[in-house]
Amino acid sequence: MDWAGWALFGLLATTLLTALMIAAxxxxxxxxxxxxxxxxxxxxxxxxxxxxxxxxHLCIGQLFALGYAASFALxxxxxxxxxxxxxxxxxxxxxxxxxxxxxxxxxxxxSNRAGPGxxxxxxxxGLLGLNYGVQTPLVAMGAHLAxxxxxxxxxxxx
Amino acid sequence: MPxxxxxxxxxxxxTYDDRDREIAIEDYGLLGDTRTAAxxxxxGSVDWLCIPRFDGRxxxxxxxxxxxxxxxxLAPAVPAAVVERRYLPECATLETTWQTEAGRLILTEGxxxxxxxxxxxxxxxxxxxxxxDGPVEAVISFDPRLGEGHARPHTHHxxxxxxxxxxxxxxxxxxxxxxHLEPGPTYEITVTPDRPFTCVLAVADRExxxxxxxxxxxxxxxxDQRRWQAWCRDIDPDIPCRDTVIRSLxxxxxxxxxxxxxxxxxxxxxxxEHLGGGRNWDYRYAWPRDASIGINAFxxxxxxxxxxxxxxxxxxxxxxxxxxxxxxLTLHGKRPAPERELSHWPGYAGSLPVRLGNxxxxxxxxxxYGWVLDAAxxxxxxxxxxxSETWRTMAGFADTVAxxxxxxxxGIWEERAAPSHHVHSKLMAWLALDRALRIAEHHRxxxxxxxxxxxxxxxxxDDITAHGFDRVRGTYTRSxxxxxxxxxxxxxxxxxxxxxxxARVRGTIDxxxxxxxxxxxxxxxxxxxxxxxxxxxxxxxxxxxxxxxxLADSGRPADxxxxxxxxxxxxxxxxxxxxxxxxxxxxxxxxxxxALTHSALVQAALALxxxxxxxx
Numbered sequence: 001m002d003w004a005g006w007a008l009f010g011l012l013a014t015t016l017l018t019a020l021m022i023a024a025x026x027x028x029x030x031x032x033x034x035x036x037x038x039x040x041x042x043x044x045x046x047x048x049x050x051x052x053x054x055x056x057h058l059c060i061g062q063l064f065a066l067g068y069a070a071s072f073a074l075x076x077x078x079x080x081x082x083x084x085x086x087x088x089x090x091x092x093x094x095x096x097x098x099x100x101x102x103x104x105x106x107x108x109x110x111s112n113r114a115g116p117g118x119x120x121x122x123x124x125x126g127l128l129g130l131n132y133g134v135q136t137p138l139v140a141m142g143a144h145l146a147x148x149x150x151x152x153x154x155x156x157x158x
Numbered sequence: 159m160p161x162x163x164x165x166x167x168x169x170x171x172x173t174y175d176d177r178d179r180e181i182a183i184e185d186y187g188l189l190g191d192t193r194t195a196a197x198x199x200x201x202g203s204v205d206w207l208c209i210p211r212f213d214g215r216x217x218x219x220x221x222x223x224x225x226x227x228x229x230x231x232l233a234p235a236v237p238a239a240v241v242e243r244r245y246l247p248e249c250a251t252l253e254t255t256w257q258t259e260a261g262r263l264i265l266t267e268g269x270x271x272x273x274x275x276x277x278x279x280x281x282x283x284x285x286x287x288x289x290x291d292g293p294v295e296a297v298i299s300f301d302p303r304l305g306e307g308h309a310r311p312h313t314h315h316x317x318x319x320x321x322x323x324x325x326x327x328x329x330x331x332x333x334x335x336x337x338h339l340e341p342g343p344t345y346e347i348t349v350t351p352d353r354p355f356t357c358v359l360a361v362a363d364r365e366x367x368x369x370x371x372x373x374x375x376x377x378x379x380x381x382d383q384r385r386w387q388a389w390c391r392d393i394d395p396d397i398p399c400r401d402t403v404i405r406s407l408x409x410x411x412x413x414x415x416x417x418x419x420x421x422x423x424x425x426x427x428x429x430x431e432h433l434g435g436g437r438n439w440d441y442r443y444a445w446p447r448d449a450s451i452g453i454n455a456f457x458x459x460x461x462x463x464x465x466x467x468x469x470x471x472x473x474x475x476x477x478x479x480x481x482x483x484x485x486x487l488t489l490h491g492k493r494p495a496p497e498r499e500l501s502h503w504p505g506y507a508g509s510l511p512v513r514l515g516n517x518x519x520x521x522x523x524x525x526x527y528g529w530v531l532d533a534a535x536x537x538x539x540x541x542x543x544x545x546s547e548t549w550r551t552m553a554g555f556a557d558t559v560a561x562x563x564x565x566x567x568x569g570i571w572e573e574r575a576a577p578s579h580h581v582h583s584k585l586m587a588w589l590a591l592d593r594a595l596r597i598a599e600h601h602r603x604x605x606x607x608x609x610x611x612x613x614x615x616x617x618x619x620d621d622i623t624a625h626g627f628d629r630v631r632g633t634y635t636r637s638x639x640x641x642x643x644x645x646x647x648x649x650x651x652x653x654x655x656x657x658x659x660x661a662r663v664r665g666t667i668d669x670x671x672x673x674x675x676x677x678x679x680x681x682x683x684x685x686x687x688x689x690x691x692x693x694x695x696x697x698x699x700x701x702x703x704x705x706x707x708x709l710a711d712s713g714r715p716a717d718x719x720x721x722x723x724x725x726x727x728x729x730x731x732x733x734x735x736x737x738x739x740x741x742x743x744x745x746x747x748x749x750x751x752x753a754l755t756h757s758a759l760v761q762a763a764l765a766l767x768x769x770x771x772x773x774x
Contacts, residue, residue: 028478031491046473046547112210113280114416115272116192117385119463121470123418123490127364131418131490133478 002078002155006069007062009154013147014061018054020143030139031132032099032125040108040122061147064090068151078155087148091141095128099140180507181205183429184730184746186221187243187252190412191269194281195425197221197750200240200254202233202265209281209327210363211489212415212422213442215305217329217361222428222512224504228303230359232265232285234258235295235346243731248404249386250412251379252732261291263349268379271386271416279330279368281361284379289349296355299344300331306500306514313341319369326364333357334372394459398719398766402726405733406756407459410452413753414464419471420444420489421452424737424749430509431738431748435693438509440516441749443486443494446472447526447570448753450533455760457540469537472530473548481554483526485572486519494519521568522577525646527559528586528593535593538600549601556594557607560614563587564621569637570646571683575690579638581626582646584618589653591615619655632665636684643673645683645701651711659713667708674701676741679724681705696738696747699725703758707765715769722762735759 024030036046038060039053068086072078103111103124110120129136186197186205194214197206206221207230208214219227238256245252251268267285270278287296302311304324311322311329318336322329331339334356339345349355358375360368370378389411390404397403413422421444428438449468456464475491476483488494499511534552538544544552563584566577570586591611598608625638636644647666651658674682680697687694702725709718728744729735735755737748 025477031474031477033477046545110417110419111274112193112417113274114193115274116389116411116416117272118274118416121419121467123471123474126490133492 001073002069005155006065009151010062010065010069011058012154013065013150014058016150017061017143017147018057020146021139024135024139024143029133030129030136032129032136032140037102037106037109037122037125041106044108044121065151068148069155072152072155078152080149080152080156083148083150083152083155084145085148086152087145088141090148091144094144095137095140099125099129100127182745183506183736183748183750184732184734186730186734186750187245187254187732188250188409188412188425188734188751189252189267189269189283190250190425191271191273191281192412192414192416194269195412196269196283197426198252198254198267200243201231202254203229203231204283205229206426207283208425208442209361212413212425213489214363215327217302217304217327219303219308219503221426222503222506223308223500226303226308227503228301228308229299230283230302231297231299231344232267232287232355232357233297234263235297238263245405245408245732246383247387248390248408249383250408251383258294260294261289263294263296264288264290268382270375270378270382271412272382277368278370278378279360279362280365281363282370282375282378283359284372284375285357285359286376287347287349287355288351289354290351293348293350296347296349297344298333298337298339298347298355298357299342300339301342302329306503311341316369321367328362328367330360330362330367330369331357332360332369332372392460396767397459398763399722399726402729402733403459403760403763406759407455407461409734409751409756410455410753410760411464413751414452414467415444415489418474418490419467420475420487420491421449421468421471421753422489423448423486423754424752426749427514428503428509428512429506429736429747429749431695432509432693433507433740433745433747434509435695436510437691437693437695438505438511438513439518439749440497440513441752443488443516443519444471444475445486445526446476446483447523447529448757450526450529451754451757451761453533454536455757455764457536458760458764462540462542465533465537465540466542469533469548472533473551476551480551481558483530483555483558484519485521485523485526486516517574518568518572521572522562522565523569523572524559524563524565524567524583525570525580525586527555528589531555531590531593531597535596538597543600544597546601549597549603552594552597553603553607556590556611559587559590560610563614563618571689573689579625580644581622581634581637582644582649584622584626585634585647585650585653585655588615588618588622588655591618592654622655627662631669632661633669634662634666642685642688643670645670645674645681645698645704648701648704648708651708658711663712667705667712671705678741679705679721679728680739680741696740698738699735699752699755700737700758703755703762706762707758710762710765710769715766718762718769719766722766725759725762 035050035053038056039049109122181199189196207218220229238258241257242255254265256263270282320331320339356372358372424441427440431437453465495515497515497517503512569580636642676697681701683698706722734751736746736750737752
């Protein structure tokens with residue numbers, strides 16, 4: 001297990017993933033804003049939330065990178081294509097399970113059952129995050145693919 | 159006549175002749191849960207319900223799709239007069255009372271809004287028939303059809319619960335007393351004083367059905383009723399015509415999609431602006447302009463949470479298009495599907511075509527920026543400073559206005575002719591820059607940006623007064639070089655563009671009241687027929703309420719008050735308004751109920767309150 005590689009490259013890969021998601025937002029492809037969604041679990045101010053959310057996302061990314069590093073160690077090699085496959089699996093789980101399940105635990109996210117008493121203001125992501133734009137699944141899968149490839153390449157080089 | 163056998167299908171005791179059936183638009187009652195809405199006719203038939211959201215597929219579409227599009231009826235077994243129809247006080251529960259030979263039959267019904275955190279269906283319609291004077295014969299007919307093709311369901315029974323299903327949607331209909339029902343036939347029931355008939359319709363879309371016993375559903379509906387009443391208690395007690403305003407506010411809240419905060423313009427598509435005509439549009443979308451007007455309406459009555467929720471929706475929904483402000487969006491902030499026509503749908507009163515989607519989505523409308531920035535300013539003034547992100551968005555909108563105000567646009571009326579230089583749009587562009595400058599006093603903004611906004615605001619003022627004012631007639635005009643007036647210009651006194659009681663403002667108000675007069679308190683929005691579309695249209699109701707506001711703001715409170723009371727007397731029997739009204743028959747026209755009309759009503763009442771006790 002490459003602990004030093006995990007510690008450094010996990011941060012780099014998560015930063016890359018976040019940067020791609022932000023680029024997709026700026027390019028008008030998706031309204032999925034992971035930093036905002038994660039950060040609004042601790043503050044309602046969008047700007048503060050983005051900063052907090054970025055840190056939370058780095059921590060989560062680091063945890064996932066641990067899984068990647070462990071997988072590479074088990075397989076005995078780290079390559080870009082294994083990283084890419086793991087990235088696709090990671091993206092599929094995030095879209096189909098993790099993001100939709102946020103509705104149940106996020107204090108400021110409304111659900112599709114929200115009524116007039118709801119004070120939650122973040123709209124629910126819906127299946128595959130489609131409420132944030134029809135291209136959201138593609139953007140998220142692409143960003144996670146890049147994350148996996150980056151980890152595969154970097155840990156291989158290390 | 160032998161006693162009816164509960165649960166046994168048989169021929170209906172009287173023919174429900176659709177050729178003769180014409181329910182006036184304003185006679186429909188609105189039931190809603192802030193996620194979707196149903197329209198109920200005075201004959202007890204639910205003729206419109208889209209699932210799972212306002213913009214979903216209709217499961218009861220008879221309103222514009224004819225009998226084949228499905229309906230759900232509870233009513234007396236023989237024709238009987240409706241002797242009373244009302245909403246229960248300060249809530250969304252509707253009560254219809256028929257007088258039959260055997261006594262009164264009372265239908266009480268509503269949708270449950272607050273289902274969050276409980277194992278309840280997300281869409282739940284509860285209906286109860288009561289006969290307080292003695293046994294009364296009634297009928298039930300349940301005929302759901304899904305979507306454009308009026309697809310019939312596959313059915314099965316779970317105990318005595320009818321389950322009607324399509325590939326991703328299922329409905330469960332349970333009754334007390336229990337009945338074995340099938341979709342389509344009409345069933346007779348006997349309602350007795352000690353045994354009301356209760357039914358609950360539960361809807362599931364891409365999730366498992368949740369079965370609810372009718373009596374338990376009734377308790378949930380009553381709890382919901384109490385929540386609405388508590389919501390209404392917070393509303394400013396000093397507002398003129400409080401009951402009328404409360405019905406409008408409840409309607410606005412029922413038309414706000416709670417999961418995203420989107421304000422839907424109306425829950426219907428293709429109710430005609432002219433009976434038998436082709437001006438039939440799909441209004442099941444959210445217009446940023448309406449959200450902004452709603453912010454002002456809710457702020458004015460002390461409902462700050464609702465106002466802030468609209469702003470949150472605006473921020474989230476416009477993210478993909480910034481710094482351009484889209485004209486309209488779906489409930490989840492997406493671009494609507496292209497407009498198309500349903501060729502096999504007969505339309506309301508033969509008004510064709512029935513449309514899905516809205517072609518106005520691709521237009522450039524300059525006025526929307528003014529409404530949005532004014533709403534942001536009103537929030538700031540009410541003690542809710544903007545988050546940095548909100549201010550960045552608003553400043554981006556102001557930059558867009560500074561860059562694009564010289565371009566022609568489609569205008570507030572979404573004309574489908576060539577764009578032109580609408581004076582109202584230019585005024586609203588001026589408003590956008592003016593309010594941006596006011597907000598900038600409270601938020602950090604680059605000096606160069608402020609200088610640019612100031613310069614463009616001054617240039618805009620000069621442009622409008624040079625090209626948009628008719629010096630001979632003493633009125634602002636509809637567009638540069640036009641001789642037409644435009645009722646949208648009634649916002650003038652509100653803008654602070656020039657003194658609200660100045661000669662130009664008064665001249666414009668008087669010209670509009672005279673030249674666009676549709677009889678009584680009604681106004682056309684512009685000279686009828688001057689829009690490049692075939693056929694006529696009715697008087698535009700929000701404009702009449704804007705006239706109330708303009709008169710109140712320009713120092714004529716007594717005239718404003720008289721006009722307001724005339725207008726409230728033209729509401730539908732349940733206090734609801736469509737978008738337009740036939741000036742001759744006073745029948746409501748266009749999609750119904752219309753959020754813009756109800757927002758305008760609330761703002762007119764607020765203007766009367768501000769004008770002082772004479773007006774109130």
